[in-house]
Amino acid sequence: MASVQEDFVRRAHDAIPGGSLGTYFPADGQEFVIARGEGARVFDTAGKEYIDYVLGSGPMVLGHAHxxxxxxxxxxxxxxxxxxxxxxxxxxxxxxxxxxxxxxxxxxxxxxxxxxxxxxxxxxxxxxxxxxxxxxxxxxxxxxxxxxxxxxxxxxxxxxxxxxxxxxxxxxxxxxxxxxxxxxxxxxxxxxxxxxxxxxxxxxxxxxxxxxxxxxxxxxxxxxxxxxxxxxxxxxxxxxxxxxxxxxxxxxxxxxxxxxxxxxxxxxxxxxxxxxxxxxxxxxxxxxxxxxxxxxxxxxxxxxxxxxxxxxxxxxxxxxEKPGAYERLRAIGERMRSGLRQAASRAGVAAQVLGVGPMANIYFTATPITDYRTAETQDAARSRALGRELLKRGFLTHLVTKIYLSLAHSDADIDRTVGTVEELLKADLR
Ligand SMILES: Cc1ncc(COP(=O)(O)O)c(C=O)c1O
Incomplete structure (x- = not known):
């Protein structure tokens, strides 16, 4: 028998083209429906918890339900x-x-x-x-x-x-x-x-x-x-x-x-x-x-x-506007960016990590990225595979665009994410 979540996903596909509210959709078999969000976490209708790096495509800079x-x-x-x-x-x-x-x-x-x-x-x-x-x-x-x-x-x-x-x-x-x-x-x-x-x-x-x-x-x-x-x-x-x-x-x-x-x-x-x-x-x-x-x-x-x-x-x-807010957003972004750089380097994978403030992303290419065409040298299949594996492990990302961070993310969240990225890159996922 289909679970409540599977039933919702099926109904979403019936009612909404592609079962997607915009352009975001997880790979087949990984689809979920969000039940609620709190701080840096979202929870799906099957009770699975995710560290959320999508943040509603960016607005939730304080985290969910602040x-x-x-x-x-x-x-x-x-x-x-x-x-x-x-x-x-x-x-x-x-x-x-x-x-x-x-x-x-x-x-x-x-x-x-x-x-x-x-x-x-x-x-x-x-x-x-x-x-x-x-x-x-x-x-x-x-x-x-x-x-x-x-x-x-x-x-x-x-x-x-x-x-x-x-x-x-x-x-x-x-x-x-x-x-x-x-x-x-x-x-x-x-x-x-x-x-x-x-x-x-x-x-x-x-x-x-x-x-x-x-x-x-x-x-x-x-x-x-x-x-x-x-x-x-x-x-x-x-x-x-x-x-x-x-x-x-x-x-x-x-x-x-x-x-x-x-x-x-x-x-x-x-x-x-x-x-x-x-x-x-x-x-x-x-x-x-x-x-x-x-x-x-x-x-x-x-x-x-x-x-x-x-x-x-x-x-x-x-x-x-509270003291330290923008410093924290910058610091957490920098922690993610330097962590991703180290993860790629330890795994021996050529990558460029970009971003400013509380935003980051990793592109699998040895070419420095300065515009659209250099960005297109990236190995997009590897990026998609990384996103899929991260989702399985409870990290919600939209690597096609970027990782958004919020004031609700902790250093421990970032370190866990970066550690998982390193393991996955070492496993040479495709
Ligand atoms: C740089 C930029 N401009 C404009 C937009 C459009 O904003 P909205 O999705 O609220 O219409 C977006 C959306 O992601 C964006 O990233």
């Missing part, structure tokens, strides 16, 4: 959750964003990181009255048509820069013409593309550390300069890095200030909330009182600034 977040959400729930009109937690959260983030004179909320990037590019187009955007190969900025290009163009992309390859079916052919793709960390090539398209180019959008690949010294500064010279808006996608690598995000960490920044994940404390932040003149373009003006950029949504999500975000950011 008491301060639970208390804030519970209190707000009793006062109502969604109003569309102004609510107190949303105003307080907007102020906190402004206090924390250098480029944020004003902010406007939306519900997901994808929406934040989408609206940022709309504002950039409205401000410049140009259409094109430039993104970097391998960079993910969410699910909308204009940026779902050149994210995973395959091992040997046929297209040459700046041609954009759609990552999904269903993207209109004509959107391609407005998207330029450049190699991350190649300022010279990017400058050529910007120069060739400067009359049509509205924005350069970049994740400052692109999917864990470090920006080379001077790269972000170079983009800042290029954008400025060409009258192009520089957008930092801080959906992952915002409030995670520093209170002021990547712009504080690298000391380069964009025109617009996009936030999500940590900002919503595990609830659907994201934001666009920029200078007052740029943000005024989406002031609804300007509806009807030629440069008015529409930005609205039913759940924007949802009071429960804002309360969760506010509680999360308040916890992160």
């Amino acid at each position: 008491p301060a977040v639970v208390a804030a959400v519970t209190a707000q729930l009793q006062r109502g959750s969604s109003f569309y009109a102004l609510n107190e937690p949303a105003v307080l959260l907007a102020e906190k964003l402004r206090e924390s983030v250098p480029c944020a004179e004003q902010v406007k909320f939306c519900s997901s990181g994808s929406e934040a990037c989408f609206f940022a590019l709309r504002i950039a187009r409205a401000a410049t009255r140009r259409n094109k955007i430039l993104k970097f190969e391998g960079a993910y900025h969410g699910h909308f048509d204009a940026t779902l290009m050149g994210t995973w163009p395959g091992k040997l992309p046929n297209e040459t820069y700046p041609a954009a390859t759609p990552d999904s079916a269903g993207i209109p052919q004509n959107v391609r013409g407005d998207v330029l793709v450049a190699p991350f960390n190649d300022l010279e090539r990017t400058a050529e593309i910007v120069k060739a398209h400067k009359d049509d180019l509205a924005a350069i959008i970049v994740e400052p550390q692109s999917r864990l690949v470090d920006p080379k010294p001077g790269f972000l500064e170079g983009l800042r300069r290029l954008a400025h010279e060409a009258g192009v808006i520089l957008v930092f996608d801080e959906v992952v890095m915002g409030f995670r690598v520093a209170r002021g995000g990547a712009q504080e960490l690298y000391g380069v200030i964009p025109d617009i920044a996009c936030f999500g994940k940590v900002l919503g404390g595990g609830y659907p909330l994201a934001a666009v932040a920029a200078s007052r003149p740029l943000m005024q373009l989406c002031n609804p009182r300007h509806k009807g003006q030629a440069d008015y950029a529409y930005m609205s949504g039913t759940l924007n600034g949802n009071a429960v999500a804002a309360a969760a975000g506010l509680a999360t950011l308040t916890e992160l």
Whole structure:
């Protein structure tokens, strides 16, 4: 007879394509349904415990069901959750964003990181009255048509820069013409593309550390300069890095200030909330009182600034402001990264370990990773096998993207994980 969990998995496959809520799914035979999360652990409906390095794809930087977040959400729930009109937690959260983030004179909320990037590019187009955007190969900025290009163009992309390859079916052919793709960390090539398209180019959008690949010294500064010279808006996608690598995000960490920044994940404390932040003149373009003006950029949504999500975000950011929080996040990330490096070296396996702050990942390649194409030299089969074996042993990872760490992970959690990785690498798994 099927167990309760097996029955749930079967029903999930019936009701939901692939039995997956997004793109994450464990290998066949390893599927599970999460019953609850607490701190750095999740528990499935069969009672199995996992150390969780997925963290809801990043928002749960305090760990699951953090008491301060639970208390804030519970209190707000009793006062109502969604109003569309102004609510107190949303105003307080907007102020906190402004206090924390250098480029944020004003902010406007939306519900997901994808929406934040989408609206940022709309504002950039409205401000410049140009259409094109430039993104970097391998960079993910969410699910909308204009940026779902050149994210995973395959091992040997046929297209040459700046041609954009759609990552999904269903993207209109004509959107391609407005998207330029450049190699991350190649300022010279990017400058050529910007120069060739400067009359049509509205924005350069970049994740400052692109999917864990470090920006080379001077790269972000170079983009800042290029954008400025060409009258192009520089957008930092801080959906992952915002409030995670520093209170002021990547712009504080690298000391380069964009025109617009996009936030999500940590900002919503595990609830659907994201934001666009920029200078007052740029943000005024989406002031609804300007509806009807030629440069008015529409930005609205039913759940924007949802009071429960804002309360969760506010509680999360308040916890992160406590002394030592960011030091701890950095220290735990460094412990994981150096542990993984040692594990690979002791096992005699060529690997690159990347990441900043509380993020890490291991790529099985001897080639230093500086962009999408060098990342593609990795032995992805080995990475998948490692993820499968870790899951069997109670470590939930999504090695296709990254390992996320939280304030709830202990040094002992990291050491146990790294020890298991070493054993598995020595066993030469496939
Ligand atoms: C860098 C980056 N930008 C944008 C997004 C999209 O955010 P969301 O999934 O909330 O739409 C993601 C999601 O993982 C991301 O990693």
